[in-house]
Amino acid sequence: MYQKQIEQLIVLQQVDDEILILRDEIEQAPLELAGLEAQMGKFDDRRDQINEKLEILKEQQKKLTFEIDEDAGKIKKSKNKLMMVGNTKEYHAMMREMDSLEKLNRMRDDEQEAVKEELVRQDDATVSLTEEMSGVKEQYDALKTTLDERLAKATKKLESLGRKRRKACKAVPPPILGRYEFIRERMENPVIVPVSQGVCDGCHIMIPPQSYNDLQKGQQILSCPNCQRLIYWKAHIEPEPVVEEKPKKKAKAKPKAKAKAKTKAKAKAKPKAKPKAKAAAEKE
Numbered sequence: 001m002y003q004k005q006i007e008q009l010i011v012l013q014q015v016d017d018e019i020l021i022l023r024d025e026i027e028q029a030p031l032e033l034a035g036l037e038a039q040m041g042k043f044d045d046r047r048d049q050i051n052e053k054l055e056i057l058k059e060q061q062k063k064l065t066f067e068i069d070e071d072a073g074k075i076k077k078s079k080n081k082l083m084m085v086g087n088t089k090e091y092h093a094m095m096r097e098m099d100s101l102e103k104l105n106r107m108r109d110d111e112q113e114a115v116k117e118e119l120v121r122q123d124d125a126t127v128s129l130t131e132e133m134s135g136v137k138e139q140y141d142a143l144k145t146t147l148d149e150r151l152a153k154a155t156k157k158l159e160s161l162g163r164k165r166r167k168a169c170k171a172v173p174p175p176i177l178g179r180y181e182f183i184r185e186r187m188e189n190p191v192i193v194p195v196s197q198g199v200c201d202g203c204h205i206m207i208p209p210q211s212y213n214d215l216q217k218g219q220q221i222l223s224c225p226n227c228q229r230l231i232y233w234k235a236h237i238e239p240e241p242v243v244e245e246k247p248k249k250k251a252k253a254k255p256k257a258k259a260k261a262k263t264k265a266k267a268k269a270k271p272k273a274k275p276k277a278k279a280a281a282e283k284e
């Protein structure tokens with residue numbers, strides 16, 4: 001009775017472990033996608049900035065071209081007029097004006113050169129940004145197509161685990177199931193843990209000798225006095241590994257009776273527990 005209850009609780013625990021992992025996956029997957037989405041949003045911002053800069057630069061280029069042409073026209077006109085000037089004073093004044101216009105246009109040429117260089121830089125930035133974006137977009141698309149599949153698969157698995165869980169719950173007596181659920185709601189997974197060599201596997205603290213004795217008797221489902229998790233003696237479920245190897249080696253050489261008798265108590269526990277848990281797991 002006790003042994004069966006413990007076994008069923010362990011099955012329940014295994015189902016709950018799987019459920020937790022799946023839920024985590026279902027929660028995490030969309031976050032991954034959202035991360036890539038945010039990255040793409042940043043790319044869009046950067047592209048907007050570049051485009052804005054490009055527009056300003058092109059506007060500047062247009063304005064400079066216009067001003068250069070305009071002043072070049074003025075210079076040409078002045079040159080033509082120069083021939084018809086009557087006195088030297090007027091002549092010098094016109095020469096000075098032409099000089100300053102030419103100087104201005106040389107400065108504009110320099111400026112235009114700088115604008116051209118900046119345009120090339122911004123174009124390069126666009127190219128590398130586009131490359132970067134397509135890489136992330138690819139990643140995003142791949143994740144998005146597999147995400148739906150992954151989620152559907154996980155959800156389906158979760159449903160089947162839910163069925164398995166209900167089945168396992170039915171096999172556990174209500175008061176014990178109540179304790180299990182009570183702990184599960186209040187504590188971090190797992191709910192039921194083995195105790196080996198007097199140490200609780202949930203909190204890694206030694207349980208009092210009296211409790212350990214009671215646990216080994218295997219009559220009543222106990223809780224760890226420290227972490228409150230349900231506990232069972234590990235040897236009730238799995239035999240100690242040392243014991244497991246001995247009969248194998250001796251089985252052929254020595255008469256079987258002795259080895260058998262020695263491990264009978266512990267070996268008995270094992271085949272009972274393991275195939276049960278396994279069979280339940282494979283049914284789904």
Ligand SMILES: [Zn+2]
Pocket residue numbers: 200201202203204205224225226227228229
């Ligand atoms: Zn504990």
